[in-house]
Amino acid sequence: MKSYYLTTPIYYPSDNLHIGHTYCTVAADSIKRYKKLQGYDVFFTTGTDEHGQKIQEKAKEAGLEPKEYVDNILVSIKELWEKLEIDYDQFRRSTDPEHEEQVQKIFQKLYDKGEIYKSEYEGYYCTPCESFWTESQLDEGHKCPDCGRETKISKEESYFFRLSKYRDKLLELYEKNPEFLEPLSRKKEMVSNFLKDGLDDLSVTRSSFDWGVKVPFDEDHVIYVWVDALSCYLTAIGYGFDEEKFNKYWPANVHLVGKEIVRFHAIIWPALLMALDIPLPKKIFGHGWILFDNDKMSKSKGNVVYPEPIIDLYGTDALKYFLLREFSFGSDGSFTKEKFMKRLNSDLANDLGNLVSRTISMVDKYNDLYLPEAHQITEIDQDLIDLATTTSQKVDQAMDHFQFSNALEEIWNLIRRSNKYIDETTPWILAKNEEDRERLDTVLYNLVESLRIISILIKPFISHTSDSIRTALNLKTEVKWDDANTWGLSQAGEKLKKIKALFPRLDIEKEIERLDEANHALAEKRQAEKATWQHEAGGEDKEDKKEENSKEKITIDDFSKVEIKTALIEEVEDHPNADRLYVLKVKIGDERRQIVTNIKSQFSKEYLKGKKIMVVTNLKPMKFRGLESDGMILAAEDKDGKISLATTFEDLADGTIVG
Numbered sequence: 001m002k003s004y005y006l007t008t009p010i011y012y013p014s015d016n017l018h019i020g021h022t023y024c025t026v027a028a029d030s031i032k033r034y035k036k037l038q039g040y041d042v043f044f045t046t047g048t049d050e051h052g053q054k055i056q057e058k059a060k061e062a063g064l065e066p067k068e069y070v071d072n073i074l075v076s077i078k079e080l081w082e083k084l085e086i087d088y089d090q091f092r093r094s095t096d097p098e099h100e101e102q103v104q105k106i107f108q109k110l111y112d113k114g115e116i117y118k119s120e121y122e123g124y125y126c127t128p129c130e131s132f133w134t135e136s137q138l139d140e141g142h143k144c145p146d147c148g149r150e151t152k153i154s155k156e157e158s159y160f161f162r163l164s165k166y167r168d169k170l171l172e173l174y175e176k177n178p179e180f181l182e183p184l185s186r187k188k189e190m191v192s193n194f195l196k197d198g199l200d201d202l203s204v205t206r207s208s209f210d211w212g213v214k215v216p217f218d219e220d221h222v223i224y225v226w227v228d229a230l231s232c233y234l235t236a237i238g239y240g241f242d243e244e245k246f247n248k249y250w251p252a253n254v255h256l257v258g259k260e261i262v263r264f265h266a267i268i269w270p271a272l273l274m275a276l277d278i279p280l281p282k283k284i285f286g287h288g289w290i291l292f293d294n295d296k297m298s299k300s301k302g303n304v305v306y307p308e309p310i311i312d313l314y315g316t317d318a319l320k321y322f323l324l325r326e327f328s329f330g331s332d333g334s335f336t337k338e339k340f341m342k343r344l345n346s347d348l349a350n351d352l353g354n355l356v357s358r359t360i361s362m363v364d365k366y367n368d369l370y371l372p373e374a375h376q377i378t379e380i381d382q383d384l385i386d387l388a389t390t391t392s393q394k395v396d397q398a399m400d401h402f403q404f405s406n407a408l409e410e411i412w413n414l415i416r417r418s419n420k421y422i423d424e425t426t427p428w429i430l431a432k433n434e435e436d437r438e439r440l441d442t443v444l445y446n447l448v449e450s451l452r453i454i455s456i457l458i459k460p461f462i463s464h465t466s467d468s469i470r471t472a473l474n475l476k477t478e479v480k481w482d483d484a485n486t487w488g489l490s491q492a493g494e495k496l497k498k499i500k501a502l503f504p505r506l507d508i509e510k511e512i513e514r515l516d517e518a519n520h521a522l523a524e525k526r527q528a529e530k531a532t533w534q535h536e537a538g539g540e541d542k543e544d545k546k547e548e549n550s551k552e553k554i555t556i557d558d559f560s561k562v563e564i565k566t567a568l569i570e571e572v573e574d575h576p577n578a579d580r581l582y583v584l585k586v587k588i589g590d591e592r593r594q595i596v597t598n599i600k601s602q603f604s605k606e607y608l609k610g611k612k613i614m615v616v617t618n619l620k621p622m623k624f625r626g627l628e629s630d631g632m633i634l635a636a637e638d639k640d641g642k643i644s645l646a647t648t649f650e651d652l653a654d655g656t657i658v659g
C-alpha cells in the first residue's frame with residue numbers, strides 16, 4: 001500500500017486555542033480521510049512544542065514547573081482535537097523522552113559533521129515567537145515583524161548552524177521543484193525577504209534559560225526550540241528508534257503550516273535536513289490566516305472565537321464545512337458569525353438538507369420508501385448522470401492542490417444540479433398519471449443515485465452528514481471513492497429510511513446572540529479554571545495583566561472618539577429573557593435610552609434607581625438576548641469580582657460630557 005505522511009505544526013501549548021488554530025488540523029484531517037479513501041496508508045502527526053523561554057516564564061508566573069504547566073494545558077488541547085474528531089496518528093510532545101534523545105543525537109551529528117560551530121550572538125530576540133531578527137528585518141520601533149511586539153537585544157555565546165552555505169541550494173530546490181513550496185506567493189516571499197540578499201548562519205542554542213533539550217556536549221546550552229520542534233516531524237514516525245516505520249513514511253508528503261512559520265519550514269528545515277543527509281519533504285503548504293474583522297484573533301484584542309461553542313450548538317460538520325468552504329486555503333479570510341450562519345442556511349440546510357429530505361419523502365410518498373427501478377434515460381437524466389460521475393475527478397484535481405473550497409464547490413454544483421433536476425422533472429405531476437409511472441420511477445432512482453454519489457464525495461469533509469445520508473439510503477457508512485464515478489450502483493427494491501432534518505434553518509440574529517453568549521460563558525469558565533489551578537499552585541495570573549499592560553498606546557485623537565456622558569438611571573427592570581441582566585432606562589440630557597447590563601448580581605433595583613452614572617454614548621447599539629442596548633455603563637471590577645460604578649463627586653446635570 002502506498003504511504004502518505006502529513007503533519008500540522010507542533011502547537012505551542014495554549015489554553016486559548018481559537019478557531020484560527022483549528023483551521024490547519026481540520027484541513028489535515030480532511031486530507032487524511034480523503035487520501036485513505038484513495039487507498040493510501042496515511043500517517044498524520046500533530047503535537048505540542050513545549051520547550052523555550054516563553055513557556056518557562058509563563059510556568060514561573062503560574063508558580064509551576066514548566067512540565068506541570070504544560071501538562072495542565074495539554075488536557076484542553078487534546079480535548080479540543082477529540083471534540084473535533086481529528087484523526088491523528090501521533091501526538092508528539094517535544095518533551096517526550098524518546099524525542100529529546102533523538103534531538104540530542106541530531107545536534108551531535110550536525111556538530112560532528114562540522115555543520116555547527118561555537119561563536120557569540122548578538123541580535124534582536126522576540127521571546128513570544130522564539131526568533132532572532134536582524135535590525136533590517138524589524139518593523140519600526142524595533143518591533144517583531146511577525147507579531148508586532150517589542151524585541152530585545154540579546155547577546156550570548158551560542159552555537160551556530162551553517163545556514164548561509166545552503167542559500168544557493170535552497171534557491172535551486174525552489175527552482176527545480178516548483179511544488180516544494182505552495183502557494184506560489186509564499187515562494188516569492190521567501191526569495192525576496194530572506195534568500196535574495198544572502199542568508200546568515202543561524203544561532204541554534206540558548207544559554208539564558210534552561211527549559212529545553214540540553215546540548216549533549218555542553219550542558220550550559222539548550223537547543224533552539226525550532227530545531228527541537230521541527231525534529232518532531234521525524235521522531236513522530238520513529239526516526240532513530242523505529243527504522244522500518246521511519247522508512248515507510250519519510251519523506252513527508254506535506255507539512256501544512258500557517259504563513260508566518262513558512263520561513264522556518266521552507267528555509268531552516270530543508271537546510272537542516274540537507275546537512276543531516278535526510279531526504280526533503282515533498283511539500284510545504286503555507287496556508288493563510290483566519291482573521292476576525294480583518295485583525296488577527298487574540299485574547300488581548302478580545303476578539304477570540306472559540307470552536308467549542310460552535311461545535312456544541314451546530315456540530316463538527318458545520319464548523320469543518322464552513323472553514324474549508326468559506327476560505328481559500330492559501331489566502332487570509334475573515335471570520336464573521338453572520339457568514340457562518342449564512343453558509344449553514346444556504347449550503348447545508350437549503351441545498352443539501354432539502355435535497356435529502358425532498359428525495360426521501362418522495363420515495364416514501366410515491367413508492368412506500370422502496371427504491372424503484374430506472375427505465376428509459378432522457379437527455380435531462382444524462383446531464384445529471386454526466387455531472388454526477390465526473391465530479392469526483394474535479395474534486396481530485398482540487399485536492400491535489402489542497403483547494404478545499406473548490407473541491408466543495410464542485411460537490412455543491414452537483415447538489416444544486418440535483419435540486420434543479422427535481423424542479424425540471426416535477427415528480428409530483430408525474431405521480432398524477434399512471435402512464436407516467438415509469439418516468440417517475442426513473443426520476444426517483446436517479447435522485448437516490450445522485451445522493452449516493454454525493455454521500456461519498458462529502459465523506460472526507462463532513463463524515464457525519466455522509467453517514468446520515470447513507471443510513472437513509474440503507475447503505476453501509478464506509479465508502480469507496482471509486483464508487484463515486486460509477487452510475488447505477490444503488491439496488492432497486494432497497495427500502496430507504498426516513499431521517500430527521502440534517503440541518504435546521506437558523507434564525508441568524510437569534511443564533512448570533514446564542515453563540516455570543518456561549519462564547520462568553522466559555523471564556524469566563526476558562527478564566528476561572530485557570531485561576532483555580534494557578535491558585536492551587538500558589539501562582540498568580542500575570543499573563544492577563546501583562547496583556548492588559550501591553551495594550552497598544554492610543555493617541556488623544558483616538559481617545560477623543562469616545563463620547564462619555566453622565567446619565568440618570570430612571571428605571572431598572574429585569575431582562576425578560578436573561579436572569580443575570582438588568583434593563584436600565586436612563587436619561588442623558590434631553591435623550592432617553594435603554595441599556596442592558598450585567599450588574600444584577602451586585603446591585604438591587606432600588607439602589608440603582610436615581611443614581612447618576614457614566615455612560616459611553618457613541619457605541620454602536622447591540623442586542624443582548626433580543627433587547628437592544630444603546631450605550632455602555634462605566635464600572636470597575638476588582639480581582640474578587642466586586643463592582644463599583646463610575647460616577648462624579650459633584651452632583652452634575654445628566655448629559656454632561658466627561659473627558
Ligand code: MSP
Nearest residue numbers: 009010011012020021023049229230257258289290
Ligand atoms: N510551535 C510553532 C510551530 C512549530 S512546528 C515545528 C507554532 N505554534 S502555534 O501554536 O503558534 O501555531 C500553530 C499553528 O496555528 C500555526 O500554523 C499558525 O499559523 C496557526 N494559526 C494560529 N492562528 C491562526 C489563525 N488565526 N488562522 C490560521 N492559522 C493560525 O507556530
